[in-house]
Amino acid sequence: MGRVTVPPAGFAVVRFDGIDSTNREVAERARTGAPAGLVVVADHQTAGRGRLGRSWSDEPGSSLLVSILLRPELEASALFVATAVVALALSDACHACAGVRPALKWPNDLLLGDRKVAGVLSEVLWPPVSGGPGPAVVVGTGCNVTGGPPPGTAGTATTLEAASGRRVERDELLDAFLAGLAPRLVQLGSRDGLPAQLGEYRRRCATLGRRVAVEWPDGRKEVGLATGLADDGRLVVTADDGSCRAVAAADVTHLHLLAPPDGRPEEPARPPRRSAGSTPPARPPRRTGGG
Ligand code: BTN
Numbered sequence: 001m002g003r004v005t006v007p008p009a010g011f012a013v014v015r016f017d018g019i020d021s022t023n024r025e026v027a028e029r030a031r032t033g034a035p036a037g038l039v040v041v042a043d044h045q046t047a048g049r050g051r052l053g054r055s056w057s058d059e060p061g062s063s064l065l066v067s068i069l070l071r072p073e074l075e076a077s078a079l080f081v082a083t084a085v086v087a088l089a090l091s092d093a094c095h096a097c098a099g100v101r102p103a104l105k106w107p108n109d110l111l112l113g114d115r116k117v118a119g120v121l122s123e124v125l126w127p128p129v130s131g132g133p134g135p136a137v138v139v140g141t142g143c144n145v146t147g148g149p150p151p152g153t154a155g156t157a158t159t160l161e162a163a164s165g166r167r168v169e170r171d172e173l174l175d176a177f178l179a180g181l182a183p184r185l186v187q188l189g190s191r192d193g194l195p196a197q198l199g200e201y202r203r204r205c206a207t208l209g210r211r212v213a214v215e216w217p218d219g220r221k222e223v224g225l226a227t228g229l230a231d232d233g234r235l236v237v238t239a240d241d242g243s244c245r246a247v248a249a250a251d252v253t254h255l256h257l258l259a260p261p262d263g264r265p266e267e268p269a270r271p272p273r274r275s276a277g278s279t280p281p282a283r284p285p286r287r288t289g290g291g
Contacts, residue, residue: 011068011178013039018060020047022067023123023140030069030136031129038069041174048142051108051121052217052249062147062159064118064170066177067140072188076124079137080233081194083108083122084201085184086139090118091204093176094143098164103206106226106235106252110143111206114254115158118143141177145170195231202229207252212237215251223255 012035019025022040024047029038042065048056058065070082087104094110094117095101102110102117110118118141125136144150144159145168160168187193202208207226214222214237222245228236234246 010037010182011039012037013041013174013178016040016042018042018044018046021045021049021140022065023049023121023138026067026069026138026140027123027125027136030125030138033129034069036069036071039066039178041066045142049121049123049140050119052251056119056121056142057150058142058144059147059150062145062150064141064143064145064173064177066174067138068181070137070139070185071135072137072185074135074188074194076135077232078194079122079124079135080107081188081197081201082137082139083120083233085188085197086120086122086141086181088197088200088204089181089184090120090141090143090177092180093173094118094160096176096180097173098160098166098168100160100164104201104204105254106205106207106229107233112158112160112163115149115156115163116144117158117160117163143173145173198229198231205229207235207254211255213253213255214245214247215253217249226252 016022016025019042022042022045025040026034026038044060045056045058045065048058048065050056068086072079072082074081087108087110091102091104091110100112102112105111108120109116120139120141122137122139125138129136144157146161147159148162149155149158160173184197188197208229210226212224212226214224222237222239224237224239224245226235227238227244230236230246234248235252237245237247239245
Protein backbone atom coordinates (compact mmCIF):
# COMPACT_ATOMS: atom_id res chain seq x y z
CA MET A 1 0.00 0.00 0.00
CA GLY A 2 2.89 2.38 0.64
CA ARG A 3 3.90 4.53 3.61
CA VAL A 4 3.16 8.25 3.52
CA THR A 5 5.43 10.88 5.01
CA VAL A 6 5.27 14.61 4.49
CA PRO A 7 8.75 16.09 4.28
CA PRO A 8 9.63 19.75 4.12
CA ALA A 9 9.41 21.52 0.76
CA GLY A 10 5.85 20.56 0.02
CA PHE A 11 6.43 17.03 -1.17
CA ALA A 12 4.39 14.09 0.12
CA VAL A 13 6.54 10.98 -0.15
CA VAL A 14 5.03 7.51 -0.46
CA ARG A 15 7.47 4.62 -0.20
CA PHE A 16 7.22 1.10 -1.58
CA ASP A 17 9.56 -1.85 -1.14
CA GLY A 18 8.53 -3.15 -4.54
CA ILE A 19 6.16 -1.90 -7.21
CA ASP A 20 5.67 -2.33 -10.94
CA SER A 21 6.43 1.28 -11.86
CA THR A 22 6.53 4.42 -9.74
CA ASN A 23 5.46 6.44 -12.81
CA ARG A 24 2.40 4.22 -13.19
CA GLU A 25 1.56 4.58 -9.50
CA VAL A 26 1.79 8.38 -9.58
CA ALA A 27 -0.35 8.52 -12.74
CA GLU A 28 -3.01 6.37 -11.11
CA ARG A 29 -3.06 8.54 -8.00
CA ALA A 30 -3.25 11.68 -10.15
CA ARG A 31 -6.36 10.28 -11.80
CA THR A 32 -7.98 9.96 -8.40
CA GLY A 33 -7.13 13.52 -7.40
CA ALA A 34 -3.63 13.44 -5.90
CA PRO A 35 -2.18 16.95 -5.68
CA ALA A 36 1.05 18.18 -7.22
CA GLY A 37 4.03 17.32 -5.04
CA LEU A 38 3.18 13.64 -4.66
CA VAL A 39 6.42 11.65 -4.70
CA VAL A 40 6.52 7.86 -5.02
CA VAL A 41 9.77 6.06 -4.22
CA ALA A 42 10.49 2.34 -4.53
CA ASP A 43 13.37 0.05 -3.67
CA HIS A 44 12.64 -2.07 -6.72
CA GLN A 45 10.47 -1.98 -9.82
CA THR A 46 9.25 -5.00 -11.72
CA ALA A 47 8.04 -3.07 -14.78
CA GLY A 48 10.01 0.16 -14.81
CA ARG A 49 9.41 2.30 -17.86
CA GLY A 50 12.07 4.01 -19.94
CA ARG A 51 12.03 6.46 -22.79
CA LEU A 52 10.76 5.47 -26.25
CA GLY A 53 8.79 2.54 -24.87
CA ARG A 54 11.79 0.78 -23.41
CA SER A 55 11.86 -0.91 -20.03
CA TRP A 56 14.01 0.15 -17.10
CA SER A 57 15.41 -2.55 -14.87
CA ASP A 58 17.14 -2.38 -11.51
CA GLU A 59 18.85 -4.54 -8.95
CA PRO A 60 16.63 -4.45 -5.83
CA GLY A 61 17.87 -1.89 -3.30
CA SER A 62 20.56 -0.44 -5.53
CA SER A 63 18.85 2.49 -7.26
CA LEU A 64 16.98 5.66 -6.55
CA LEU A 65 13.63 5.07 -8.26
CA VAL A 66 11.34 8.04 -7.83
CA SER A 67 8.41 9.69 -9.58
CA ILE A 68 6.88 13.09 -8.92
CA LEU A 69 3.50 14.55 -9.83
CA LEU A 70 3.72 18.05 -11.27
CA ARG A 71 0.96 20.27 -12.58
CA PRO A 72 3.01 22.94 -14.32
CA GLU A 73 1.15 25.86 -15.84
CA LEU A 74 2.97 25.45 -19.13
CA GLU A 75 2.05 25.06 -22.74
CA ALA A 76 2.31 21.46 -23.91
CA SER A 77 5.25 22.57 -26.08
CA ALA A 78 7.16 23.69 -22.99
CA LEU A 79 6.89 20.46 -21.04
CA PHE A 80 10.44 19.41 -21.86
CA VAL A 81 11.39 21.72 -19.04
CA ALA A 82 9.91 19.21 -16.57
CA THR A 83 12.57 16.72 -17.68
CA ALA A 84 15.21 19.43 -17.65
CA VAL A 85 14.61 20.62 -14.08
CA VAL A 86 14.62 17.06 -12.75
CA ALA A 87 17.86 16.29 -14.59
CA LEU A 88 19.47 19.48 -13.26
CA ALA A 89 18.35 18.81 -9.68
CA LEU A 90 19.47 15.19 -9.80
CA SER A 91 22.87 16.10 -11.21
CA ASP A 92 23.34 18.61 -8.39
CA ALA A 93 22.24 16.04 -5.81
CA CYS A 94 24.79 13.54 -7.16
CA HIS A 95 27.45 16.18 -6.73
CA ALA A 96 26.35 16.95 -3.18
CA CYS A 97 26.25 13.28 -2.14
CA ALA A 98 29.00 11.68 -4.20
CA GLY A 99 31.27 14.53 -5.24
CA VAL A 100 30.75 13.85 -8.95
CA ARG A 101 28.49 15.91 -11.18
CA PRO A 102 26.88 13.95 -14.04
CA ALA A 103 26.78 15.64 -17.41
CA LEU A 104 23.40 16.11 -19.04
CA LYS A 105 22.93 14.27 -22.31
CA TRP A 106 19.93 15.39 -24.31
CA PRO A 107 17.13 14.70 -23.71
CA ASN A 108 17.02 12.73 -20.50
CA ASP A 109 20.29 11.05 -19.58
CA LEU A 110 22.83 11.79 -16.87
CA LEU A 111 26.33 10.62 -17.72
CA LEU A 112 29.49 10.08 -15.73
CA GLY A 113 32.22 9.92 -18.29
CA ASP A 114 30.57 8.20 -21.21
CA ARG A 115 28.41 5.99 -19.03
CA LYS A 116 24.80 6.50 -18.10
CA VAL A 117 24.15 6.82 -14.39
CA ALA A 118 20.53 8.01 -14.50
CA GLY A 119 17.61 8.66 -16.82
CA VAL A 120 14.48 10.78 -16.62
CA LEU A 121 11.07 9.94 -18.07
CA SER A 122 8.30 12.57 -18.24
CA GLU A 123 4.80 11.45 -19.10
CA VAL A 124 1.80 13.74 -19.59
CA LEU A 125 -1.47 12.24 -18.42
CA TRP A 126 -3.94 11.70 -21.21
CA PRO A 127 -6.87 12.18 -21.16
CA PRO A 128 -6.23 15.19 -18.93
CA VAL A 129 -7.24 14.92 -15.29
CA SER A 130 -8.83 17.70 -13.30
CA GLY A 131 -7.40 19.02 -10.04
CA GLY A 132 -4.91 21.63 -11.10
CA PRO A 133 -4.35 24.58 -13.37
CA GLY A 134 -2.04 22.81 -15.77
CA PRO A 135 -1.67 19.32 -17.23
CA ALA A 136 -0.71 16.54 -14.87
CA VAL A 137 2.85 15.48 -15.62
CA VAL A 138 4.60 12.51 -14.06
CA VAL A 139 8.36 12.88 -14.00
CA GLY A 140 10.26 9.79 -12.98
CA THR A 141 13.93 9.23 -12.59
CA GLY A 142 16.04 6.18 -12.03
CA CYS A 143 19.60 6.59 -10.77
CA ASN A 144 22.07 3.72 -10.41
CA VAL A 145 23.48 4.32 -6.94
CA THR A 146 25.18 1.36 -5.30
CA GLY A 147 27.32 -1.54 -6.42
CA GLY A 148 29.16 -2.02 -9.64
CA PRO A 149 27.94 -1.30 -13.12
CA PRO A 150 24.55 -2.92 -13.68
CA PRO A 151 24.82 -6.35 -15.28
CA GLY A 152 24.35 -6.66 -19.00
CA THR A 153 25.05 -3.05 -19.80
CA ALA A 154 28.18 -3.76 -21.81
CA GLY A 155 30.12 -0.82 -20.42
CA THR A 156 27.43 1.74 -21.22
CA ALA A 157 26.22 2.31 -17.66
CA THR A 158 27.72 2.96 -14.26
CA THR A 159 26.64 3.64 -10.69
CA LEU A 160 27.32 6.64 -8.49
CA GLU A 161 29.42 4.50 -6.16
CA ALA A 162 31.44 2.88 -8.95
CA ALA A 163 32.20 6.23 -10.54
CA SER A 164 32.93 8.20 -7.38
CA GLY A 165 34.46 5.57 -5.14
CA ARG A 166 32.25 6.94 -2.37
CA ARG A 167 29.49 5.26 -0.41
CA VAL A 168 26.18 6.91 -1.17
CA GLU A 169 22.96 6.56 0.85
CA ARG A 170 19.92 6.53 -1.38
CA ASP A 171 17.82 8.41 1.19
CA GLU A 172 20.39 11.19 1.35
CA LEU A 173 20.40 11.38 -2.42
CA LEU A 174 16.60 11.59 -2.43
CA ASP A 175 16.61 14.36 0.20
CA ALA A 176 19.24 16.35 -1.70
CA PHE A 177 17.35 15.83 -4.96
CA LEU A 178 14.00 17.03 -3.56
CA ALA A 179 15.65 19.93 -1.74
CA GLY A 180 17.22 21.07 -5.02
CA LEU A 181 14.09 20.44 -7.06
CA ALA A 182 11.74 22.46 -4.86
CA PRO A 183 13.22 25.90 -5.60
CA ARG A 184 13.47 25.04 -9.30
CA LEU A 185 9.75 24.26 -9.36
CA VAL A 186 8.99 27.49 -7.51
CA GLN A 187 11.09 29.36 -10.04
CA LEU A 188 9.22 27.71 -12.90
CA GLY A 189 6.08 29.38 -11.59
CA SER A 190 7.62 32.84 -11.97
CA ARG A 191 7.63 34.92 -15.12
CA ASP A 192 11.26 34.29 -15.99
CA GLY A 193 11.39 30.78 -14.59
CA LEU A 194 11.03 28.88 -17.85
CA PRO A 195 13.76 30.70 -19.80
CA ALA A 196 16.02 30.64 -16.75
CA GLN A 197 15.76 26.88 -16.29
CA LEU A 198 16.09 26.18 -20.01
CA GLY A 199 19.08 28.52 -20.12
CA GLU A 200 20.78 26.60 -17.34
CA TYR A 201 20.00 23.31 -19.07
CA ARG A 202 21.52 24.65 -22.28
CA ARG A 203 24.68 25.75 -20.46
CA ARG A 204 25.05 22.38 -18.77
CA CYS A 205 23.96 20.13 -21.64
CA ALA A 206 26.94 18.08 -22.78
CA THR A 207 25.24 17.29 -26.09
CA LEU A 208 25.33 20.86 -27.41
CA GLY A 209 28.41 21.44 -29.50
CA ARG A 210 29.00 17.70 -29.87
CA ARG A 211 29.02 15.66 -33.02
CA VAL A 212 26.12 13.28 -32.70
CA ALA A 213 24.48 10.35 -34.45
CA VAL A 214 20.69 10.52 -34.65
CA GLU A 215 18.73 7.30 -35.07
CA TRP A 216 15.14 8.01 -36.03
CA PRO A 217 12.27 5.72 -34.98
CA ASP A 218 12.11 4.31 -38.54
CA GLY A 219 15.74 3.20 -38.30
CA ARG A 220 17.28 5.96 -40.45
CA LYS A 221 20.57 7.29 -39.15
CA GLU A 222 22.15 10.69 -39.62
CA VAL A 223 25.25 12.37 -38.30
CA GLY A 224 25.64 16.05 -37.53
CA LEU A 225 26.58 18.70 -35.02
CA ALA A 226 24.20 19.45 -32.14
CA THR A 227 23.93 23.20 -32.58
CA GLY A 228 21.00 24.23 -30.43
CA LEU A 229 18.09 23.45 -28.15
CA ALA A 230 14.73 24.91 -29.13
CA ASP A 231 12.40 26.28 -26.46
CA ASP A 232 10.15 23.25 -26.92
CA GLY A 233 13.04 20.96 -26.05
CA ARG A 234 13.86 19.76 -29.56
CA LEU A 235 17.54 19.32 -30.32
CA VAL A 236 18.74 21.18 -33.40
CA VAL A 237 21.20 19.08 -35.39
CA THR A 238 23.09 20.58 -38.33
CA ALA A 239 24.18 18.06 -40.93
CA ASP A 240 27.45 18.35 -42.84
CA ASP A 241 25.58 19.83 -45.84
CA GLY A 242 24.34 22.66 -43.61
CA SER A 243 20.74 21.46 -43.38
CA CYS A 244 19.10 21.47 -39.95
CA ARG A 245 16.74 19.07 -38.24
CA ALA A 246 14.86 19.59 -34.99
CA VAL A 247 14.95 16.26 -33.20
CA ALA A 248 12.18 15.34 -30.76
CA ALA A 249 11.82 11.57 -30.49
CA ALA A 250 14.99 9.84 -31.59
CA ASP A 251 18.06 8.19 -30.18
CA VAL A 252 21.02 10.51 -30.02
CA THR A 253 24.53 9.23 -29.46
CA HIS A 254 27.56 11.36 -28.69
CA LEU A 255 30.30 10.59 -31.19
CA HIS A 256 33.98 10.67 -30.42
CA LEU A 257 36.52 11.80 -32.91
CA LEU A 258 39.50 9.52 -33.07
CA ALA A 259 42.74 10.59 -34.66
CA PRO A 260 43.97 7.76 -36.89
CA PRO A 261 47.59 7.57 -38.03
CA ASP A 262 46.97 9.84 -41.01
CA GLY A 263 45.64 12.48 -38.65
CA ARG A 264 42.15 12.58 -40.14
CA PRO A 265 39.50 12.13 -37.43
CA GLU A 266 37.05 9.32 -37.88
CA GLU A 267 34.04 8.14 -35.96
CA PRO A 268 34.05 4.82 -34.16
CA ALA A 269 31.36 2.20 -34.53
CA ARG A 270 28.44 2.75 -32.17
CA PRO A 271 28.49 0.71 -28.96
CA PRO A 272 25.53 -1.54 -28.29
CA ARG A 273 22.62 0.68 -27.37
CA ARG A 274 21.26 0.64 -23.84
CA SER A 275 19.97 3.58 -22.01
CA ALA A 276 21.34 3.40 -18.59
CA GLY A 277 21.58 0.83 -16.02
CA SER A 278 20.96 -2.58 -16.76
CA THR A 279 19.75 -4.46 -19.63
CA PRO A 280 20.15 -5.32 -23.17
CA PRO A 281 18.54 -6.31 -26.28
CA ALA A 282 18.55 -3.73 -28.95
CA ARG A 283 14.87 -4.18 -29.77
CA PRO A 284 12.19 -5.35 -29.40
CA PRO A 285 11.64 -5.25 -26.49
CA ARG A 286 14.16 -2.55 -25.70
CA ARG A 287 15.39 -2.09 -22.20
CA THR A 288 16.93 1.03 -21.08
CA GLY A 289 18.41 -0.26 -17.95
CA GLY A 290 18.30 2.03 -15.21
CA GLY A 291 19.80 0.83 -12.49
C1 BTN B 1 15.27 6.49 -19.60
O1 BTN B 1 16.46 6.77 -19.51
O2 BTN B 1 14.84 5.84 -20.55
C2 BTN B 1 14.34 6.98 -18.53
C3 BTN B 1 14.25 5.98 -17.41
C4 BTN B 1 13.36 6.43 -16.27
C5 BTN B 1 13.23 5.34 -15.24
C6 BTN B 1 12.51 5.82 -14.02
S1 BTN B 1 12.71 4.72 -12.65
C7 BTN B 1 11.48 5.56 -11.76
C8 BTN B 1 10.39 5.92 -12.75
N1 BTN B 1 9.43 4.87 -12.87
C9 BTN B 1 9.44 4.31 -14.07
O3 BTN B 1 8.72 3.36 -14.44
N2 BTN B 1 10.35 4.92 -14.85
C10 BTN B 1 11.00 6.00 -14.14
